[in-house]
Amino acid sequence: MTDATLTQTGREPRSAGALIGRRLLRWGLYALLCLFALYYLLPLFVMLTTSLKSLEEIRTGSLVALPREVTFDAWGKAWSGACTGIQCEGLRPFFWNSVMMAVPGVLLSTLIGALNGYIFAQWRFRGANLFFAFLLFGCFIPFQVVLLPMARMLGIFGLAGTIPGLIFVHTIYGLGFTTLFFRNYYVTIPHELVRAAKIDGAGFFRIFWSIFLPLSLPIAVVTIIWQFTQIWNDFLFGVSFSSAGSQPITVALNNIVNSTTGVKEYNVDMAAAIIAGLPTLFVYIVAGKYFIRGLTAGSVKG
Amino acid sequence: MAPILDIKHLYKNYGSTEILKDINVTIEKGDFLVLVGPSGCGKSTLLNCIAGLEEITSGSIEIDGRDMTHVSPKDRDIAMVFQSYALYPTMSVAKNITFGMKVRGISQEEQDRKLAAVAKQLQIEQLLKRRPGQLSGGQRQRVAMGRALVRDPALFLFDEPLSNLDAKLRVEMRSEIKKLHHRLGASMVYVTHDQIEAMTLATKIVVMKGGVIQQIGTPSEIYNHPANTFVADFMGSPPMNLIPARAHSEGNGTKLEIDREGLEPIFLDVPRKDLPGDVVVGVRPEDLAEAGYRSGDTVQRAAIRVDMVEPAGADTFVTTHMGGKMITARLHAETVAHPGEMLDLEFDLEKVTFFEPTSGQRI
């Protein structure tokens, strides 16, 4: 009898305590997550609101306040009127420079990476492991190290200071990762597929084109997002290997922010920064669900 | 007429490991050759060598009278069905079947005609638009067969095509493959590690172990006259009983003495004079019968102690111990036997095979 009451009274508060504890933990977790989300989103919020304010309002108002009067003047100026040094055409020409650099760069490095990955995964050759190790090393090479030799190479090829030169550099330095992505995807595909196709009479490229490429959508999306983000956001190569007419948008953004003639136009700077970041955001929104799927998906059931 | 497949002194190494050693195999047109052996014995490797998917280290391969040793797979006039079916995942069933013809530049009308014929033959007409991912295992198997059939090759190669199917479907497809073989009169090489598949399908069986051919023969030769204890043990289910015994010369025959634990030895008289002192007696479970079911001079009776009784529907399996080994007898379903009791069995010595104990070779 005493035993029973003891255990009962002993258990009840404990279970209630556990319940409260669990609830507290849950709320604590949410609070923490919200804090982090805020931490990440606050700068974006400030950028967005500032870009929609007039200079007058920025000077008088608070940093985190919503704009009293929404104006897109700063966006217009950032796009086509802001000065990047002596030239005052805004970001527009540089935006197109970046597009012309990023699109071919992404496509080339992805396609070549797919071909490389196909070879590493399905056509093992003597020394394949050594080659692959070198390629992986290429993923982690610090880019500062290659600046001077690359500048010399581009000079020799006659590509110095041109957009094709930038495409070349980005393609080369993207190959490590693109190859790795495709190789890891293709090793999950049974070798018997290649064997069957060989017996069917298909050759190396035919098998790649008709059988492997159509399988590659998920990993291609991952690679494209990755490469696009890398190339679009790159500053180091852009600033090192471009000339006045071929600068990518990241370099132009830097120039807008740093060219101090008169008052500092925070609203224009913020609008320019958002414009420079929009394409990567766009790519994530369009292809993001494939990105997640591609990262987790692997094997192909035959 | 030249044989369809003629393999001479084939060796295959991976690095310094010998995988296949001195393989010699010949098959005639219309033969159904089954390669059988335990896992890892090199069956798939041999098949891939025949297909040209693996370079051979030395030796020669002729297909339909032409030297194919260094010819690429697409020019060997073969078709192959893989264990995983290896269907192209992004292509429809129809495209899977016609891919080979498309690659070879065969006209669209011809492709359509052949596709229709094969689809009809395999009853997969209603599946042609589907992707491989939308098919059941058995249907995939059919499509893989279809892809091979449209080639109409000199030689078909099958690498364990049924091993991914459930038991019932496997039996069904097995008889279908057999029918197909009869209808087409095609020549086939078929890999399996299922000895029942080997027995039922083959006109000729090659038993392999560790990259070495143990025996080549018709199913009945392999079953009734195994070349060594490995083949005897591998083929047949339950396998052949291999009973160690001592042979004593006696008159114009030999007396075999088989030890038993806790019981008198069994003595059997064999009308042979060529047996060594120690010998392994190979008896199929079905050649051990209940007393009274067999007759003839070669049948001898012995009482055994029953260890276990396993009714299996059509048969009842009775096990006992002899010569330190567990021995199985396949008896009639209505046999009455109880563990621990004695039971009279008859040995059909006509059907017994003798092996040398150390080398395992048949005497």
Ligand SMILES: Nc1ncnc2c1ncn2[C@@H]1O[C@H](COP(=O)(O)OP(=O)(O)OP(=O)(O)O)[C@@H](O)[C@H]1O
């Ligand atoms: N690429 C390779 N490199 C080295 N050894 C290999 C290679 N491929 C196969 N082997 C070895 O060759 C031997 C024979 O392999 P194989 O695939 O022919 O066996 P198998 O008889 O088909 O077996 P299973 O019934 O399991 O399919 C195995 O021991 C295997 O480890």
Ligand SMILES: [Mg+2]
């Ligand atoms: Mg195999």
